[in-house]
Amino acid sequence: MSDVLDPAPETLAEIPREPTQDGPKVRLYLVDGSGYIFRAYHALPPLTRKSDGLPVGAVAGFCNMLWKLLVDMRKEADAPTHLAVVFDHSEKTFRNDLYDQYKAHRPPAPEDLVPQFPLVREATKAFGVPCLELPGYEADDLIAAYACKVRDGGGEVVIVSSDKDLMQLVGPNVSMLDTMKNVKIGPEQVLEKFGVPPEKVVDVQALCGDSVDNVPGAPGIGIKTAAQLIQEYGDLDTLLARAGEIKQPKRRETLIAFADQIRLSRELVKLDCDTPLPAPIDELAVEDPGPPLAEFLEKMEFRTLARRVAEGFGGAEARAPSPAPEMRAPPKPQHGPIDVEAYQCVRDIPTLEAWIARAREAGIVAFDTETDALSSASAALCGVSLAVAPGEACYIPVGHEHDGDGGLEFERKEDLAQIPCEEVIARLKPLLEDPSVLKVAQNAKYDLAVLLRHGIDVAPIDDTMLVSFALEGGLRKSHGMDELSKQWLEHEPISFKKVAGTGKTQKSFKHVDLAAATCYAAEDADVTLRLYEHLRPRLAAEGLLTVYETLERPMPKVLVEMELAGVKVDPEQLRLLSNDFSVRMAELEAEAHRLAGRPFNLGSPKQIGDILFKEMGLASGRTTATGAASTDASMLEDLAAQGHELPRVLLDWRQLSKLKGTYTDALVEAISPATGRVHTSFQLAAASTGRLASTDPNLQNIPIRTEEGRKIRRAFIAEPGNVLISADYSQIELRLLAHIGDIPQLKKAFQEGLDIHAMTASEMFGVPVEGMPAETRRRAKAINFGIVYGISAFGLANQLNIPREEAGAYIKTYFERFPGIRTYMDRQQRQVRAEGFVTTIFGRKVHIPAARGKSQAERSFADRAAINAPIQGAAADVMRRAMIRMPGALKAAGLKARMLLQVHDELVFEAPEAEADEVIRIACQVMEKAAEPVVSLSVPLVVEARAAANWDEAH
Template structure:
C-alpha cells in the first residue's frame, strides 16, 4: 500500500504582521487534530497496509496534510515559532455533566477509523510536532486556552481548522486557516458567516443551537434571526432580560419559555479559556523531526511515496510507486493446530446427535455443510450434514447413504444411520436458532438444500463471500480448497479421492461412511478455521459494511430464486431447434458452394484451409502463434471486406451456438419434479460484484437478435399469471454522470432527454428534433463504449468507419465532455497508486494488472479501473434492490415471486391481477435502491412491463 499525495495548493497566507519593530515573541499554530483526521478519512477511499491489512487511509491523509503544512509554514515571511496538534481525549467532558444529552446522538466513528486514532498521534510525534490532549476537555477548549494565553502575552495565534465553534476566538491577534480551501478566516469572514462580530458568536450559537452536538438552543430560531436579535439588543443577557418587548408573538414567547435552555446552551458552546494547559508554551517550539524516527514510521505504515518526498525535503508530489504484493500469511496451518481428519466423528445414533447439538448451542458459532447427490440445489437429495463446533472438533451426520444398486440401508451394520426425518427434526431448531451463528462456504447452496427440507437456516456467515469482499480481483477463485491452501496451508481431501473420476465416479450417497465422514467433516472444520481467520479482517480493512449490506444477505435471496425457477415451453424450444437445424443445413450448402467443396463448418482447421490456402484470403489479424485465425473478429473483418463465405460461417456459428446452448439444452434442463428450469447463480465469481449463472446460463441469451428474442419467448408464465421484467435504463451512464460529475449528462438525465440524441447533439451540433438515426447510433456506440475504454480501432470496427474518423469522434467526445476524461485519468491514477478502485458503496475491486510488466496487460488494467466503479456500483444497486424486494412484496400483500436476475434486469412472476401493483413496487424499490447510503445526482429509471412471455415483457 502506498500513500496518496494530496493535491498541490497555493502557499498559506502570511500571518498578520506585528506592528512592533521586532514582532511578537510567539507565533503559535494550533492544528485541530480531529478536523484533520476526519477530513483525511473522508477525502480518500479506504486504504489498507499491504503487510497486514491495517486500515491507514486517515493516517495517510493526515500525514500528507501535516507535511504540507510544515513545508508551507517554512516558506512564509513570518514563520510560526510554536506549533502543536490538539486532539480530543475522550467523548465525556464537563459538558456532559451539564447536559447528559450533549453529543448523545452522534454515531460512533466508522469501524475502520477507530484503530487509526492512536496511529495519527504517533504520526504527529514522528513529525516532531507536540501532540496535546486532556482528559475531561475537548480539543476546542485546549485550543481556546492556548489562544487566549498567547494573545494576552502579545503573541499571535493561527488556528488551523474550519470548525465554526472555534470562530468565537477570532480577534485582533487570533485568526483561523482552512487549509483545504486555503482560506484565511478573520473577523470579516466570521461576520459573513454568523452576521455578528466574533465576540458575539457564542450568543448566536446559544440561540440557534447545534443539531450536530445536540445543543438545544431556542426552537425555531436560526442563525439569521439570532444575529438580527443580538445586533438589535447588543448581547444575549440584554435580549433575554428584554424579551417581553419583542413584537412578534411566537418569537417573544419562545425566548421567555426557553430562557433557561438558552442559557444552558451558552454554557455548552462557550469555550473554556481557563482550561489547564497540557504542556507549557515553551515546549511547543517548532523543531525539525528526527529523520530516522520519521522515516521509520512512514516505512512501517507503508507510506513510501511520502517517505521519498520527506527524504528529498520537498513538498511536491511524485508519481507513486506500485505497492508491494500483499505478504501472504505463513502457510504453516492455523493457530488452532493442524487439520486431522482421523478425529472426526460419524454420528449414527440419536444420543450422539443430541450431544453434538448441545455442543453447538454452547459454542454459539458453528460451521456446517451439506452433502448431496447432485450439484443442482433445486433437485439435490440430502446425503448428510456436517457440523464443526470448534477447530478440529467436527462430525458428519449421514441421512441418505445407500448401497450402489439401491439396496436398503437398514440391514448392514456399516451403513447404520439415523433416519432422515429424525435428523431434520433435531437439526431444525439448531439451524434456525437466532442465538447460534452458522458459518458456511458458499452458503447459498446449503441454504437452498435445507430450505427444501423445511429448514430456514439463520443467521448465516459465508467464508467465500468474506474472502471475495476482501480480495476480489486478486484471485480467480474463492473456493474452500483454494482458501484452505492459501491461508491454512492445508490441502483438503479432493472429491475424486472418495468418489472416483470419469465414468467410474459414484454419487456421494454411495460413498462408504468412513471416507464420507473424513471428507464432509473436514469441510466444516476448514470453513470454521477460515472464518476465525478472515472475518476480523473485514473490520480492520473497513469492508464490514460492504459485506454485511451487499454480500451476506444475497445467499438467502438467490437460494429462493433458484428454488422458484421459471417455466419454459418445451414445444416452442423444439420448434426453434428444428428451425435452426433447417437453416444451418441451408447455410452449410451455401458454404459448400462458395468453397467449391464440402468441409466441416465446425472445424477451425478446415475453415482455415478453405479461406487462406484454397481461396487465398488474407487477414490483418493473427493468432498468438502468428497463424491466421478463424475467430469471430477475424471473420467479421473478412466479411466487412466483402467476402461472402466468412459471413455465412458467422451466421452458421450463431445458429449452432443458439441451438446447442439454448434450444437443446434448455429443454434438457427442465426439472421433472417442478417442470421448471432452475439456474444456479454464482456469487463471488466476477471482480465487480456482477452475478453470473450456469446450469443453464440465462445471462447471455441474445436480446438484440431476432433468434435470441425467439428463445426468450419460450420463457412463459404459469396459467393465470404473467411475467414482469423490470430493467434499469442506462444505469452505467447515469452512474458515470454522477461519479464523474458530468454537467451535460446530468442535465440530460434530469430533464428526461434521450441521452444518445443529447450526446449526438452536443458532439455534432445537430438538433435533437429530426436527428438522423445514424447520427444517434454513433453517439450511442461512443456513450456505451467509452465506459469500457473503447479505442479508435474498436469504435471503427463497431461503426464500420475509418479508424481516423473514429479517433476524431472520440477526441470530439472528450472535448465536449471534459469531465469524463478527468474521471478516467483520476481513476487510473488512483488504481496505479493503490492497486484497486472502489464503488460509491465502498466495494473494493483489486486490479493487479495495472502493475504488469506487459503494456497490453497494463492497458487492460486501466480499462478495468475505469469501468469497475461504474459496473460495480450498478451491481451493488441491483443487489440492494434484490435484498429489499422480498420484504417489499410481503408488506404489499403480493403473491409475486422474483425469479431471475440478468445484469440490470429483474424478472418476476405474478397473478395477472397483481401485475400493476407489482410493477409499482418493483419500480419504487429499484429506483430508490441506492438510498439512503448514496444520494445520486441523477435519477434511476426502471422500465417495467408485464406479458405472458419474457420477450414481450422486456
C-alpha cells in the same frame, strides 16, 4: 475420538455469556431525534397529509421507527427499561463561543421539513416517550451525559443513531443502533469507520475536521492519514508534541502550523459527560403508549401504523431481528494442525444432542451439507457436518446406502446404521434457526437451498466464500474452499475425487463408506470454521465490513429463493424451433460445401480458414491471439461485403448453430422433471466487479438482438393466470458515470430526462437534437459505451467502421466537451497503479493485479478495467441493494409476486395477472431508490417495466 465431548476447551470459555443479574438493570435507549428527522426526510419519498397537503414524510418515518423500536425491542432479551428521544434545542451552543464559525455553513432546513420539527416532538410525547433538550447544548451532548451516567452506574446504553460524531461514546455497555439500516454499531464498526478504536475517535476527528459542521481540523489531512498518525503516536497530544519527527515535510509543517486549530477542533468534536441532565433517569422508564397515540396517528392520517397500533404490541409484525454477530468477541486464531482422523461420526441421538449443546454453548457453529448430486434444487441429503471449534468437528450421516450393483455375495457389508433423516432434521432445526447461534458455511447458498427443502430456514449465517470475495475480489479467480485452505491454513483438504473416485468409477457420496465420509465432510466444516476465524477480523480491519454486511451477506437467501422458484419454459416451442434450425442448417451446409468445392466442417474455424484463405485465395485480415487467421463474424462480414458468397452462408449457419446448440437444445435439457421449470444457479463470487453470473444454464445471455434469437425468449413464459414482468434500469452505467465522474452536461441531461445519446451527439458535432440524422446519434451512442469500457481510437474505429483518424478525432472532441471524463480516467489509472485496486461508491474493492504487471499490454488492460470497474461495480451494487429489499417490499404489499431472474440491469418477476400493476409500481420504486440512503446520486435512476405473457414481450 472418545474425548471429543470432554469439557469445553479454552476457545469456548471465551465466548461471553449473558451476565447474571441480581436486581433490575437500567437499559437506556437514547434516540437521536434531530439526526433522525434529517435522515428520514432525505431517505423517504416526500409524503403529504391527504386532507391538506401538510408535509409529513419525516414524521411518518419517525413514528414507524419508534413503533418498531418499541415492538421489536420488547421481544428481545435486551429490551429497554428506559427510553428517551433527544433533540437539539437551538442554533447557538457553547461551541459557538469557542469558535464562531461552528456549523456556520449549514444551509437552512428545507422548507417542507421546518413544519415537521414540532410535529416530531408532538409524536414523541404521544408515544409516551420523554423529549430531552437543553438550551445551549446539542442533542449529542445530552446523549453523552446520559450515556456516561447510566454506564457508570452499571447500566447499559443503546444510542439509536448513525451519527459518526457519537461513535466516540461506543465502548463497554454503550453501543449504537442504526434502525434505518438495521445494523448495530460496536467497537468493530467504529474501527472500520475511523481506523481507530472508539476512545481515539475524537483525536482522529480533530485532525481531519468536518466540513459539514465546519470543524477546521488540519488542512490536507483526511481520515486515513489521521488514523495512521494516531495509530503511530498513540494520541493527539503526543502527536502534536512530537510533530517535528514526522518524515513527510508537508504533514510535519501542517501539524506544527495548525496545532492550535487542531486542539480547538478537538474541543469542538469532543462530547462532554458533564452536561447537566434536564430530567432524572427514573423519569425515562418505558411506559406503554396510551390513547394520545391513537389520536395523534389519526390526526396525521397514518392509517397503516394506526391499525398496527390498534392491534397492539405483539402484532404479527413483531419479530426479533437476528443478533449482530460482530458484537461478539472476535474468535481466537487457532493454528493447531488438522487431523482428519480425530473427527467423530455421529450415529446415535445422545451424541447428536451433545454436539448441538456444544454448538449452543459456543454460540457459533460451522456446518456443511453433503448430497448425492450437484444441483441443490434436486439433490438428496447424505449428511451434515458440524464444527464447534477448530479441530472439534463431526459428521452426521443420514442418507448413506450400500452400492446396489457392487460387491460379491460373500463380501462383508459395512454396518450403515444411522439416525433417521427426519430425526436429525428435527433436532438440528432449532439450532440452525436459533438467532443467537451464528452459523458459518462456505458457499452458504448451496447449503441454504438443501436445508430449505427440508424445512430448515438457516439464520443467521456467515459465508466464508463471501468474506473472502469482499476482501479479495479480483485478486484470485476462485474463492473455493480448497484454494482458501491452501493459502491461509497451509492445508490441502481431502479432495472429493479421493473419497468418491473419478470418471466412470465415480460414486455418489451416499455410497462412500462412513469412515471416509466422516474424514472428508467433517474436515470441510473444520476448515470453514478456521477460515472464518482467520478472514472475519480482516473485514473490519480493512474497512470492508459494511460491504460484506450490506452487499454480500444478505444475498444467498435472496438467490436461493429465485433459484428454487425457477422459470417456466415451453419445451414444445423450443423443440419446434430446434427442428426448424436443423433443416435450415442442413440446407446452408450443402450450399457451403458446393461453394467451397468440397465437404468440410462448418463448425471448425480452422477448416474455414484453410478454405477461405488458402484454397479460395481471399485476403486474410486479422489474426487471432495465437496467430491463426481470424474467421470471426466481423471478418466474414467484411468478406461478404466484398461480394463473396461463402462468408454470408457461413454467417447464417453460425447464427443458427449457435442458437440451436447453446439455447434451444440445451434449454429443453435443463427443464427440471420435478417442477417443469428451469432452475439456474447464480454465482456471487464470480465477477470481480460484483456482478452476478448465471450458470447451468446461463440465463443471462438469452438472445434478444436478432429476430431468430427473440423466438427463444418467447419460450420463457408464466404459469397460467400469471404474467412475466421485466423491470430494467435505463442507462444505469452512463448515469453512474455522470455521477462518479461529476460530468455537468451528462448530469443535467439525465436530470432533465433528455435523450442522452442525442445530447452527446449535439454537444460533440454541434448539430441540434431536432432532426438529427440517425447515424449521428448512433455514433455518439457507440462513443458513450466505448468511454464506459475505456475504449481506444482503434476500438472505436472498428466498432463504427470508420478510419482510425476519424475515431481519434471523435475521442478528442469528446474529452474536450466533457473534460470531467479525462479527470476521472486519470484518477482511476493513478489509483490502480498505486494501490492495485479501485473502489465503487458503495465501498466495494475491485482488485486489478495486472496494474502492477510487467508488460505494457498488461497494464493498459488494467487501466481499462480500472476505468470500467467502478462504473460496472456501482451498477452491480445498486442492483444487489434492490434485490435485497425486493422480497420484503413485495411481501409488505401483500403480493404473491416472486423474483425469478437477474440480468445485470434487469429483474424478471412472475406474478398473478391481477397484481401486475402493483408489482410494477413497487419494483420500480425499490429499484429507483436502491442507492439510498447511503449514497445520494446526483442523477435520477430510472426503471422501465412491463408485464406480458412471455419474456420477449415483457422486455
